[in-house]
Amino acid sequence: MNVVAALVAVIGMVIVVWFGVGVLKLYTLFGVLVPYAALLTFLIGLIYRMVNWAKSPVPFKITTTCGQQKSLPWIKHSRLESPANNFEVVLRMALEVLAFRSLFRNLRADLRGRKLYYGSSKWLWLGAILFHWSFFIILVRHLRLFTYPVPGPIKVLDAVDSFFHIGLPHLYMTDVAILAGLTFLILRRLVDAKVNYISHASDYFPLFLILGLISSGMLMRYFLRVDLVSVKEFVMGLATFHPKAPKGIGVIFFVHLFFISALVAYFPFSKLVHMVGVFFSPTRNLPNDNRRVRHINPWWEGVPPKFLTYCEWQEKFKEQLEQAGQPIDEDCYKEKKS
Amino acid sequence: MYNSDKVIPGIIIFVLFVTFPIWWNHGKSVAAPEPELPKKGRCVESKEYMRSHHMQLLNVWRNEAIRQGMRIYTSSDGARFWISLQNECMKCHNNKSKFCDRCHQFAAVEPYCWNCHIPPETKKFKAPKASRLLKLFGVPPVLHGSSQAESYGHAEH
Numbered sequence: 001m002n003v004v005a006a007l008v009a010v011i012g013m014v015i016v017v018w019f020g021v022g023v024l025k026l027y028t029l030f031g032v033l034v035p036y037a038a039l040l041t042f043l044i045g046l047i048y049r050m051v052n053w054a055k056s057p058v059p060f061k062i063t064t065t066c067g068q069q070k071s072l073p074w075i076k077h078s079r080l081e082s083p084a085n086n087f088e089v090v091l092r093m094a095l096e097v098l099a100f101r102s103l104f105r106n107l108r109a110d111l112r113g114r115k116l117y118y119g120s121s122k123w124l125w126l127g128a129i130l131f132h133w134s135f136f137i138i139l140v141r142h143l144r145l146f147t148y149p150v151p152g153p154i155k156v157l158d159a160v161d162s163f164f165h166i167g168l169p170h171l172y173m174t175d176v177a178i179l180a181g182l183t184f185l186i187l188r189r190l191v192d193a194k195v196n197y198i199s200h201a202s203d204y205f206p207l208f209l210i211l212g213l214i215s216s217g218m219l220m221r222y223f224l225r226v227d228l229v230s231v232k233e234f235v236m237g238l239a240t241f242h243p244k245a246p247k248g249i250g251v252i253f254f255v256h257l258f259f260i261s262a263l264v265a266y267f268p269f270s271k272l273v274h275m276v277g278v279f280f281s282p283t284r285n286l287p288n289d290n291r292r293v294r295h296i297n298p299w300w301e302g303v304p305p306k307f308l309t310y311c312e313w314q315e316k317f318k319e320q321l322e323q324a325g326q327p328i329d330e331d332c333y334k335e336k337k338s
Numbered sequence: 339m340y341n342s343d344k345v346i347p348g349i350i351i352f353v354l355f356v357t358f359p360i361w362w363n364h365g366k367s368v369a370a371p372e373p374e375l376p377k378k379g380r381c382v383e384s385k386e387y388m389r390s391h392h393m394q395l396l397n398v399w400r401n402e403a404i405r406q407g408m409r410i411y412t413s414s415d416g417a418r419f420w421i422s423l424q425n426e427c428m429k430c431h432n433n434k435s436k437f438c439d440r441c442h443q444f445a446a447v448e449p450y451c452w453n454c455h456i457p458p459e460t461k462k463f464k465a466p467k468a469s470r471l472l473k474l475f476g477v478p479p480v481l482h483g484s485s486q487a488e489s490y491g492h493a494e495h
Contacts, residue, residue, distance in 0.1 A: 043356060047349055054345040146359035148368045150446040158446070165450070168397035225390040229441050233370035239359035242367040248386070279348065298340060 003190065006204035010212050013262060014255055021254040027245040030254050035238060038261035045268025046276055053280040057298035063288040071291070082288045089287050097278060100129055124188065130181030134174040135210075137161065138217075141174070145235045167222065175218055182211055206263070206272055213259040219252055226250045371440035376430040382413045393449070396423065423455055432458050 020026045067081025083089045095101045108121035141158055144150045162170035186207050189199045220226055226249050234246040246253075267273060279285065311332035314321065321328060339345060354361070381388055383395070402408040403421045411419045420426045431437045434457035442449060472478075 039356075043353065046352070050345065050349055050352075051339060054339045054341060057340065143359065144446045147362050148444065151362070155446055155448075159448075168393045225394070227386070227389045228445050228447075229370055229389070232445050233368075236363070237367055240363050240365045240367040241360075242365075276352070 002199060002201040003204050005201040006208050009205060010208040013209075013258060014212070017255045017258045018251055022251045027247065030258060031234065031246050032238070032243040034261050035257060036243075038265040041265040042267050045265075046273070049268055049273055050276055050280070053277070058282045058286070059297045059299060061286050061288075061290050061295040062283055063286045064283040065288050069288050069291075084289055085287050089285060093279070093284060096284060100125055100132075103128055123184065127181045127184035127188065130177045131185060132181075134178035134181060137174045138172075138178065141172075145232050146239045148232075148236060169221055171222070175214070175221075178214055179218075182207065182214065186211070202270060206266070206270065209259060209263050209266070213256065213263060216252055216256040216259060220250075220256060224250060224252045226253050368444075371444045373438075373440045374433060374436040376432075379430050380417075381430075382411060382417075382419050382426075387414075396427075396451070399423070423451065424458075428458055434459060 017030060021030050063083070065082040067078025068075065069082040070077040070084035077084060079088045080092050080095065083092050092101075103125040104122065106121050106124050107118055110117050110119070137157065140154065141161060143154050144158060147154070161172045161174055163173065164171065186204075189195050189203060189207070230246065230249050231253060234244065234249065237244045263272075267275070308316070310329070314329060314332060318328070383391075388395075399411065399421045400423075402411075409421045411421045413419060428434075434452075438449075438457075441447075
């Protein structure tokens, strides 16, 4: 059911664009207004999410660790598993963001007959890293359509990505890699009963949306073809705020543009926001130095909480304590008298 | 806001990364290039088809001519053409820098046609310098009356 809902939503988007551009010829709406609105939603939405997270107090220092923390000088501490200062936090965070280190530890539990087995399972890590890195490289590579003159590093990236010179236009390695990664991520939710059980439409939707985005892009590059010079002229117009309604570009381009607009606008409202959220995880962005540095709960800043001493507390609940037959600390009263 | 010393630079980096195309171009829009088209004659296929598909057609031509020895192309409207980049395409589109390069530079595409082919306007051959070996045996660098000498002379004008 969840899968069908997500799939219908994505196919519906193709129909909307086909009808809007192919039949009604709404070039300005789909070519100019929708992309600008989506970009604004993306920027404002993500900044709002970041500021909102930064405003939320972290009451406890709850770093997740799985190594020896820094203590006495002769005990070797694990710098990455239990970072003791900000530098080590940055190192651990960088490895997490760039190499998905915690996913590399993924375990899988399986019943085989009547026995429960636990084993290392790197497939999720492999699928995720293929998908995310390919997506990032594809995004950076697209800058060749957004800039003039094109920066050298982007040209180099393009040349390296199409290194094998398969077909013409050359097949990009990242196109193959992202398809492989994405197929795995989709199949994982469909085939694995445990993951399938916890998957919602909001899990399938981004996967199908990105699959649609990639398919439309690959169709446009390798099969249906559009006039690249017109596309770049139009895209440059968008990037320099001199938008011109594009003409003579096939509907497949508008499908691609609508998919990326939808993805970008969907970002701040969905699980995709983990792109910035990972940096705001209190379990990962704090050093494990609880024993050296006192973490003051920000709720208490400027508003000191009212503490009760034991004697004050005993006075408050004296009746109940006596009824329950609890011993009363007589010293409290002695000190008062003297 | 807590940790604003780290969050605000983070937000600035994020915004700069997302808006890269906007500030890199300084808001200057660039007009699309206009390749110089031949005054007369027709191309093998329609203008629209050639604009979007020429690289795929050339790839098919390359494979047919070099790997299968097939030298005749029948276009979609039945006209027949000789399959050859230098002798057919470049016969009309005879200026690489004014035709091919304008769009390719704009779109940051570097086709590898010219790894093997020689564009007409760069086809200038100087007379070969006499190598030490030739000098040793007293052989003149340009052999008069040979077909080689003729082709050098031909290419110069």
